[in-house]
Amino acid sequence: MASGDGTKLDAVVFGATGFTGKYTVIELAKLAKEKGNIKWGVAGRNKEKLEKLLADLSEKTGADLKKIPVLVADVSDEASLKEMAASTLLVINCVGPYRFYGEAVVKACVAEGCHHVDVSGEPQYMERMQLNYHDAAKEKGVYVVSACGFDSIPADLGTVFLTKNFQGDVNSVETYLEWRMKKNVSGPSIHFGTFESAVFGLANARELRPLREKLFPKRLPQMLPKQKPRWLVHKSSVVGKWCLPFPGSDRSVVMRSQRHFFEQDKQRPVQAQAYVAFHSLLAVVGVVLVGGVIGVLSRSNLGRKLLLKYPGFFTGGMVSHEGPSEELMENTEFSLMVRGEGWQEKLAEPTDQHSEPPNKTMTVKVKGTNPGYGATCTMLVMSALTILKEADKMPGRGGVYPPGAAFANTSLVEELDKHGVTFQVSAS
Ligand SMILES: NC(=O)c1ccc[n+]([C@@H]2O[C@H](COP(=O)([O-])OP(=O)(O)OC[C@H]3O[C@@H](n4cnc5c(N)ncnc54)[C@H](OP(=O)(O)O)[C@@H]3O)[C@@H](O)[C@H]2O)c1
Numbered sequence: 001m002a003s004g005d006g007t008k009l010d011a012v013v014f015g016a017t018g019f020t021g022k023y024t025v026i027e028l029a030k031l032a033k034e035k036g037n038i039k040w041g042v043a044g045r046n047k048e049k050l051e052k053l054l055a056d057l058s059e060k061t062g063a064d065l066k067k068i069p070v071l072v073a074d075v076s077d078e079a080s081l082k083e084m085a086a087s088t089l090l091v092i093n094c095v096g097p098y099r100f101y102g103e104a105v106v107k108a109c110v111a112e113g114c115h116h117v118d119v120s121g122e123p124q125y126m127e128r129m130q131l132n133y134h135d136a137a138k139e140k141g142v143y144v145v146s147a148c149g150f151d152s153i154p155a156d157l158g159t160v161f162l163t164k165n166f167q168g169d170v171n172s173v174e175t176y177l178e179w180r181m182k183k184n185v186s187g188p189s190i191h192f193g194t195f196e197s198a199v200f201g202l203a204n205a206r207e208l209r210p211l212r213e214k215l216f217p218k219r220l221p222q223m224l225p226k227q228k229p230r231w232l233v234h235k236s237s238v239v240g241k242w243c244l245p246f247p248g249s250d251r252s253v254v255m256r257s258q259r260h261f262f263e264q265d266k267q268r269p270v271q272a273q274a275y276v277a278f279h280s281l282l283a284v285v286g287v288v289l290v291g292g293v294i295g296v297l298s299r300s301n302l303g304r305k306l307l308l309k310y311p312g313f314f315t316g317g318m319v320s321h322e323g324p325s326e327e328l329m330e331n332t333e334f335s336l337m338v339r340g341e342g343w344q345e346k347l348a349e350p351t352d353q354h355s356e357p358p359n360k361t362m363t364v365k366v367k368g369t370n371p372g373y374g375a376t377c378t379m380l381v382m383s384a385l386t387i388l389k390e391a392d393k394m395p396g397r398g399g400v401y402p403p404g405a406a407f408a409n410t411s412l413v414e415e416l417d418k419h420g421v422t423f424q425v426s427a428s
Pocket of ligand 1: 014015016017018019020021044045046049073074075076094095096097098101119120121147148149150151152191192193194195197198371372373376
């Protein structure tokens with residue numbers, strides 16, 4: 001691994017003491033050993049807590065992590081963030097909600113010429129970072145890549161993977177997220193940190209329109225036929241299940257990558273919609289009701305206070321401060337079907353319109369285990385290592401990118417395939 005002048009660490013996990021941070025440290029320790037020659041450290045606001053984490057994880061994993069460098073940095077202390085960024089080539093940022101804590105870290109990383117990856121699923125934060133730091137990051141030769149977890153690598157790189165394999169023009173994709181338990185394990189499945197980020201994302205959804213008008217003053221050309229969103233509830237023939245629109249960041253991230261491919265690489269932009277599938281209509285009704293209540297409450301101060309004080313009550317026990325048990329996480333499998341529609345023939349120009357209706361479909365399946373904290377941490381750490389090793393295959397000489405745009409020409413998909421997150425053409 002290239003370490004600049006040799007005095008810097010290759011990567012630092014910031015927020016290592018958090019729920020996601022802890023599993024990221026375990027994954028980085030494993031992959032650093034596998035890849036060899038990677039110097040890494042942990043960072044956070046509490047030195048004793050970080051040292052205890054390393055001692056606990058040494059015991060848990062059997063690897064001696066007690067000598068791993070510990071850096072103290074607090075989001076509210078700019079100098080400490082700059083010191084952290086100056087001591088490493090890349091920061092793996094696990095401190096969320098990113099709308100509150102993310103910008104200061106990105107700013108310090110860009111100022112110190114240090115790459116940055118995170119697992120944000122918050123479109124407002126990600127698009128704001130692109131608006132405010134893309135040019136500065138480019139100038140510094142630094143890559144800032146968000147959404148490097150379950151939100152939204154499967155959807156974004158799944159769309160890239162489908163487009164590469166399609167051999168023709170892709171007009172649109174629909175993604176369908178499903179999960180299942182290998183065996184029945186009860187208990188919460190989401191840690192409070194993710195819920196908190198989602199509540200504030202929902203509360204501030206209205207920020208997106210003005211933000212996008214600034215970030216993308218020119219509209220993408222309308223490709224025909226225009227993809228229409230499905231009804232609120234629909235039964236999908238792709239997964240044979242009842243589906244709802246997926247409220248996460250997938251669509252926003254995929255569309256940012258598609259805009260990049262159109263503007264920078266002169267590729268036809270793919271239209272996209274994202275859905276989530278449920279095993280029964282009754283489950284869909286339950287989710288609509290719970291989602292409706294959370295959506296309404298998230299809009300007022302009092303409502304947000306109630307949601308964050310009683311997360312278990314408002315989510316039917318899905319969210320807790322302790323997070324999911326390891327047994328539950330290891331028994332949770334996910335798959336994301338990416339169904340593309342288009343033409344066998346490829347037209348010369350990206351904005352040329354086909355005169356015939358679409359005549360080809362292809363489905364790609366992305367799957368893995370433990371989406372929130374297993375596959376997510378693998379994707380996050382692999383993204384970091386890809387920047388360190390394959391920056392020459394990434395766009396330009398730096399900038400703020402979604403993962404599809406950032407990693408389309410790297411070996412990330414092949415590496416993920418070897419590490420439990422697989423991408424396969426399942427039907428054509
Ligand atoms: N995209 C995905 O698929 C995905 C999956 C999982 C998680 N996430 C996201 O990851 C983020 C973290 O979630 P989580 O559940 O891991 O949260 P968490 O357990 O609450 O962890 C938060 C971390 O931030 C640290 N922190 C808080 N304030 C800080 C400050 N002022 N300075 C420095 N560090 C500070 C905490 O340090 P202390 O320990 O000292 O309090 C802790 O290490 C959330 O935004 C969540 O949405 C995304």
